[in-house]
Amino acid sequence: MPDWTKPMQQTFEYYEVDPATWYDKKPFDNVKTSTIKRDSDAETLGSATIDFNDMVGECYIRIYLITIQNGIRERFPLGTFLIQTPSSTFDGKNKTVSVDAYTPLLELKESPPPLGYSILKGANIMQNAKMILREHLRAPLIGTDSSETLYNDFVANSNDTWLSFGSDLIANARYKFDLDEMGRVLFAPEQNMFALQPVYTYNDDNSSILYPEVTMEHDIYGIPNVIEVVYSQNNKYFYARSVNDDTNSPLSTVNRGREIISRVTDPDISGIPSQAMIQEYADRLLKNSSTIEYSVSYTHAYCGTRIGDCVRLNYRRAGLQDVKAKIVSQSIKCEPGCPVSEKAIYTVKLWG
Incomplete structure (x- = not known):
């Protein structure tokens, strides 16, 4: 495995894949460039755009990153995609065929x-x-x-x-x-993000692979500061109300100046319910709901991280220190430097 923080030579190789054996069948020598998109929210989990010099038929293609460092040559697969929709352009001298490709889940x-x-x-x-x-x-x-x-x-x-x-x-x-x-x-x-351990740490020191620009977003819209629970079954009726009025919580009724109410009419209660159980359920639900999700978008040189990995962000200049985040999307440009535009999420508990 190369040291991704040190200089190296990088090239890319493309191979047609035999769908019967799933092995590489033959190389493509007519690829100009490509971009790979991985997305945990996409139904097929990703796609790719590949530019060829001429038309190609439907087939599977596998993309490799080739590294040479200290005389050692290594090959890393970046993705395998089914070529689907071609379009072509001609600039008067050269023809470019742009192809949309999708993961095997298609x-x-x-x-x-x-x-x-x-x-x-x-x-x-x-x-x-x-x-x-x-x-x-x-x-x-x-x-x-x-x-x-x-x-x-x-x-x-x-x-x-x-x-x-x-x-x-x-x-x-x-x-x-x-x-x-x-x-x-x-x-x-399915995994609890709090239980994940970082597989890579992004630092902002002299050997950092991070690019300078970082974007952070969060939204507290819709996070309740009041939970109402109504239980009405088997001739029993209970009502409980839990309120976050803590002046130290940015979500509280005090700091937001209004109540944001979430009402639960089908509580998941086991056993014989009581008023105390319903109140405890409402209190616990409000505390569990009082978290905010942050998304961080940044770019780094390729290092082998992938969707679903937990990474540690130590980008002090951006206010990020020892933050554990889960990668949810990536866009990999198969060009010199192999930049990876990445989005990761993490949650912060704001009350309870």
């Missing part, structure tokens, strides 16, 4: 389940998910075992695709789809 988005398709109550969730993916996806699958079963019949909606159906299915076992840079599909467990 194949799951191309067709719907049969009307009324269902998986019955008691069925193993992950075993059924693996069966669906192997039937409708050419990319390799790195599966996982789980004993989680369905509590109710799981029925496809009329507007479902295999991708949306599969995503909703594995969410019942607290998993979500993920991809590695070779284009293999993985099941990633």
Whole structure:
């Protein structure tokens, strides 16, 4: 592994991928440039734009970063994408074919389940998910075992695709789809960000790979400072109200000058409820709701971090010190320096 903070030579290689074996088939020598986008909020988790010298047909393409440092040559996959939509331009001298490409999850988005398709109550969730993916996806699958079963019949909606159906299915076992840079599909467990450990630290010292500009955003709109809980079942009725009037909290009714109320009419209460239980539930819910999410956008030289990784931000000039954040999106430009525009999020508890 190279030292990403030290000088190195960088080039890029592109290969057509054999969908039957998922191995590199042959190199492309007609690529001008490319940009890779990874996004945890995108349904297919990412895409790419690739510029060729001439037209290419539909195929899978894999992009590599090649580094040479201290005489050691290494190759790092950046992503595997299915070429889809070409457009071409001609400037009087040269022709450029720009192609949109998508992750292998696109194949799951191309067709719907049969009307009324269902998986019955008691069925193993992950075993059924693996069966669906192997039937409708050419990319390799790195599966996982789980004993989680369905509590109710799981029925496809009329507007479902295999991708949306599969995503909703594995969410019942607290998993979500993920991809590695070779284009293999993985099941990633849902994780509490507070439990994640940083895999890389971005510093602003002399060996920093961070670019100077950093953008930070946060929004407290909609965060309640009053929680009302109403319980009405089995001839029992309870009402509880919890208020944040702490002068030290920026979310409080005192500092915001108004009440922002969230009312819960279906509290998740186990056992026989009482007024004390409902009040405790309201107090706990308000404290858990009193957090604010910050997003930080910055650019750095490539270092191998990926979507879902936890990183530590020590950018003191921007007011960030020992902040643990989770990467949610990246845009990688395959050009000299291989700059990565990245967005990460972290939460701060403002009361309780």
